[in-house]
Amino acid sequence: xxxxxxxxxxxxxxxxxxxxxxxxxxxxxxxxxxxxxxxxxxxxxxxxxxxxxxxxxxxxxxxxxxxxxxxxxxxxxxxxxxxxxxxxxxxxxxxxxxxxxxxxxxxxxxxxxxxxxxxxxxxxxxxxxxxxxxxxxxxxxxxxxxxxxxxxxxxxxxxxxxxxxxxxxxxxxxxxxxxxxxxxxxxxxxxxxxxxxxxxxxxxxxxxxxxxxxxxxxxxxxxxxxxxxxxxxxxxxxxxxxxxxxxxxxxxxxxxxxxxxx
Amino acid sequence: xxxxxxxxxxxxxxxxxxxxxxxxxxxxxxxxxxxxxxxxxxxxxxxxxxxxxxxxxxxxxxxxxxxxxxxxxxxxxxxxxxxxxxxxxxxxxxxxxxxxxxxxxxxxxxxxxxxxxxxxxxxxxxxxxxxxxxxxxxxxxxxxxxxxxxxxxxxxxxxxxxxxxxxxxxxxxxxxxxxxxxxxxxxxxxxxxxxxxxxxxxxxxxxxxxxxxxxxxxxxxxxxxxxxxxxxxxxxxxxxxxxxxxxxxxxxxxxxxxxxxxxxxxxxxxxxxxxxxxxxxxxxxxxxxxxxxxxxxxxxxxxxxxxxxxxxxxxxxxxxxxxxxxxxxxxxxxxxxxxxxxxxxxxxxxxxxxxxxxxxxxxxxxxxxxxxxxxx
Numbered sequence: 029x030x031x032x033x034x035x036x037x038x039x040x041x042x043x044x045x046x047x048x049x050x051x052x053x054x055x056x057x058x059x060x061x062x063x064x065x066x067x068x069x070x071x072x073x074x075x076x077x078x079x080x081x082x083x084x085x086x087x088x089x090x091x092x093x094x095x096x097x098x099x100x101x102x103x104x105x106x107x108x109x110x111x112x113x114x115x116x117x118x119x120x121x122x123x124x125x126x127x128x129x130x131x132x133x134x135x136x137x138x139x140x141x142x143x144x145x146x147x148x149x150x151x152x153x154x155x156x157x158x159x160x161x162x163x164x165x166x167x168x169x170x171x172x173x174x175x176x177x178x179x180x181x182x183x184x185x186x187x188x189x190x191x192x193x194x195x196x197x198x199x200x201x202x203x204x205x206x207x208x209x210x211x212x213x214x215x216x217x218x219x220x221x222x223x224x225x226x227x228x229x230x231x232x233x234x235x236x237x238x239x240x241x242x243x244x245x246x247x248x249x250x251x252x253x254x255x256x257x258x259x260x261x262x263x264x265x266x267x268x269x270x271x272x273x274x275x276x277x278x279x280x281x282x283x284x285x286x287x288x289x290x
Numbered sequence: 291x292x293x294x295x296x297x298x299x300x301x302x303x304x305x306x307x308x309x310x311x312x313x314x315x316x317x318x319x320x321x322x323x324x325x326x327x328x329x330x331x332x333x334x335x336x337x338x339x340x341x342x343x344x345x346x347x348x349x350x351x352x353x354x355x356x357x358x359x360x361x362x363x364x365x366x367x368x369x370x371x372x373x374x375x376x377x378x379x380x381x382x383x384x385x386x387x388x389x390x391x392x393x394x395x396x397x398x399x400x401x402x403x404x405x406x407x408x409x410x411x412x413x414x415x416x417x418x419x420x421x422x423x424x425x426x427x428x429x430x431x432x433x434x435x436x437x438x439x440x441x442x443x444x445x446x447x448x449x450x451x452x453x454x455x456x457x458x459x460x461x462x463x464x465x466x467x468x469x470x471x472x473x474x475x476x477x478x479x480x481x482x483x484x485x486x487x488x489x490x491x492x493x494x495x496x497x498x499x500x501x502x503x504x505x506x507x508x509x510x511x512x513x514x515x516x517x518x519x520x521x522x523x524x525x526x527x528x529x530x531x532x533x534x535x536x537x538x539x540x541x542x543x544x545x546x547x548x549x550x551x552x553x554x555x556x557x558x559x560x561x562x563x564x565x566x567x568x569x570x571x572x573x574x575x576x577x578x579x580x581x582x583x584x585x586x587x588x589x590x591x592x593x594x595x596x597x598x599x600x601x602x603x604x605x606x607x608x609x610x611x612x613x614x615x616x617x618x619x620x621x622x623x624x625x626x627x628x629x630x631x632x633x634x635x636x637x638x639x640x641x642x643x644x645x646x647x648x649x650x651x652x653x654x655x656x657x658x659x660x661x662x663x664x665x666x
Contacts, residue, residue, distance in 0.1 A: 164393060
């Protein structure tokens with residue numbers, strides 16, 4: 029599937045604005061099928077806003093957003109629903125419905141969109157629980173009884189409920205300890221490989237960028253300033269990029285990577 | 291959207307060949323599930339699952355195939371896949387590796403036991419809450435006494451701010467409600483008393499009921515709904531945000547900073563609101579008497595002087611600070627009892643209003659008994 033010419037997400041000339049404040053201007057971005065794209069940028073550069081705009085939670089002021097080749101501004105409600113069933117979203121803290129158990133959370137999209145018998149639904153929910161590495165007894169727990177890392181895994185399982193082609197992750201490793209974060213990175217990488225997913229990931233975590241992202245897009249000056257591999261980032265001369273990718277934390281992350289690699 | 295399909299054919303040696311094709315994905319699994327259950331042999335015959343023509347396979351589709359193979363094998367039959375592409379094989383392996391049953395819901399207790407459990411929980415809860423209220427009352431009085439000894443520690447700016455919020459800003463709604471109740475009382479009284487030719491006693495009815503009970507009780511209920519809930523929500527969201535913990539570590543006493551200004555603001559303003567409600571209620575009654583009974587405002591005021599004593603007025607006003615104290619105390623306590631989740635802010639806010647109104651009515655009843663005993 030990878031390497032196909034048609035991008036799975038195509039953003040052209042995007043402009044988002046809140047009152048007088050312009051967040052994005054003339055922003056272009058392509059996400060290729062089957063890749064893991066990491067979005068980085070300083071605080072307030074509109075990384076999460078970009079994610080929310082692509083999935084339709086914010087209305088862009090101008091510009092065109094195509095997902096799966098469809099312009100989302102000009103689709104009927106039914107077409108939009110069809111697109112929405114092909115993507116999954118993991119919000120920062122999982123955004124699980126607090127009145128439902130983990131398994132019931134995972135079943136929500138299946139119940140809503142597919143006319144599945146209860147037994148099959150339970151079987152598939154159990155499968156997803158295992159796929160994201162949660163123990164069987166986690167299925168009957170309520171979100172408030174779970175740790176942060178488990179909530180994220182459960183959120184990921186819910187976003188995978190309908191076997192999407194594309195998933196959006198908003199800071200998937202934020203708030204996890206380094207071990208948990210590394211495990212979560214590997215989980216994403218493994219699922220992406222096994223399920224042929226395309227992953228759009230907003231992150232601050234240099235380790236994640238290094239370990240799992242195929243390409244990195246840097247948001248700065250209201251647009252995507254650079255997009256490319258980690259090696260491209262390291263070669264780039266822009267002061268912010270130099271600071272970000274050559275700073276002390278970046279060196280530590282790279283060092284670690286070299287040790288593992290060598 | 292393409293469909294998935296399934297054909298069955300008999301093979302040599304009694305085996306069943308199931309040919310799958312098309313899209314085996316989440317959108318089609320409901321139908322494919324039924325097809326598979328219908329076509330898969332239940333007699334232990336061998337099954338060959340031919341995936342040659344499958345164009346798309348996701349975890350849900352792979353699950354159906356894997357489950358069929360597992361079930362046939364469990365019955366002692368042979369079952370195998372053929373025609374796998376590497377991607378399909380990887381998907382089927384992925385599913386097999388994650389075959390693990392999970393709990394969907396917590397186990398349910400028998401209904402009777404669950405009901406008894408809820409009654410018990412509720413009872414214990416009420417007792418815990420009552421104890422906390424008494425403890426909180428003590429803490430509040432101690433803080434108040436401390437502030438009286440060192441008046442400089444009283445926070446004036448928050449006090450005035452809360453007085454504006456709970457008192458001044460409540461004037462329109464309290465005034466409107468009292469006015470309307472005055473109108474309703476006069477009208478209902480008039481239709482009943484007219485039958486006895488005793489219309490003039492409407493003035494007594496409106497005067498006594500508004501001044502002694504209605505105005506203060508309605509004001510207290512409106513304020514409990516308006517300000518008691520606001521206290522809980524404000525303090526509760528501060529607890530969720532760890533602001534209250536931050537205060538403690540900075541050496542600030544939440545009782546002094548958060549609770550006392552709110553309690554004092556309400557204690558000061560509720561009597562004033564009650565007075566305003568008295569006036570608006572009487573005004574409403576007076577207009578209604580003038581309109582329907584031809585009792586002129588002059589006559590109304592003259593009769594009113596005869597009908598109510600000064601004590602009727604004081605009976606209403608005296609209750610106000612007590613009600614205010616209860617409402618504010620419950621509002622603040624419920625706010626501090628919020629645990630660190632957004633859900634609990636909502637629960638405690640509901641609780642604060644219900645408890646506040648309940649306590650106001652209980653204390654009002656106690657006042658009635660007391661005033662009857664002392665004869666005013």
